[in-house]
Amino acid sequence: MSQHDMSIANQGFPAFRADLNDAFPALASNNSGATEPSTMFAHQWWVDTSATPNLLKQRNADNNAWITVGSLDQAADTFKVEVAQGGTGSATALAARAALGLVIGTNVQANLVSGTNIKTVNSTSLLGSGDIVVGLSDGDKGDITVSGSGATFTIDNTVVTDAKLNLSANASNIKTALNATGSAPIYACRAWVNFNGTGTVAIRASGNVSSITDNGAGNYTVNFTTALSSSYTAVVTLQRENTSANFANVYGSYHTDTFSSSAFQIRSMFINNAASGYTDSPNVSLAIFN
């Protein structure tokens, strides 16, 4: 490591030779030293050994500042290119991307603007593992893919509304979340209720049900909070007999012939070898698919 003012004074030969022997090592070592050379020139190289890792710098054309070109890791014997991270404009980002040797894939925007389209990017292969933060604005479009075991995708401080969340019908990940296997599509229950139809008629639990109407013995109407998209539905019902004495009866459900998207009428029936009719049930369950 050495530095020299790169000026050979008018002097005798021994001193002249000694001056040259000081200047050449300075040139050969890129003026390395813990402080900048005493005399500086435009475009001059300097290895700043005061920093760890050492920094390779080049004097700017105006000869009034140093430009850091990269870092020299003397322990690992590696060199890393210094990338301007705070610049703006596609040219800066493209130059930085090219300097890092990033591979442009199909999902990478062609003209990334540092600080605008990309807030922070840390890559496992380049900068070590960590978060990847992508700043997007309403109206931005594109794919965001999170891969790798244990990786999570978080939308920070943002309520994901229907307008911002697009899921394809029959999406396989939705099936996985619902423990559904195979390729058959899944359909959701749109309303359900469990109620006691005897004594003080009362609803035990429900979903999308505003009320039940007790029309009479074994005759109930389930009213939906939000109407269904169609009056033609598939209904699953179950009733339990109202007394142990009726254990031999067959119970079933029955609805009126009038279909409605806002309500469903159900009747609890008993049938045995002696009689049949409507009867209250202490446990009526109903689920509607639509």
Added chain:
Amino acid sequence: MKRIIYQDDEGGVAIIVPADCGLTIEEIAAKDVPAGKPYSIVDVADIPTDRTFRNAWEMT
């Protein structure tokens, strides 16, 4: 607990049992009582629990 009662088309009594759905009893009445039918909101204690002759109930 409240119930909504109204006279059905056969002269009997229909009793609406509200669900815990976020609507008020008045909102449920406006939505689930057939249009044009007068109704009353009563306490659940006013509804008989003996349903032996349920189909013979009348409004008084």
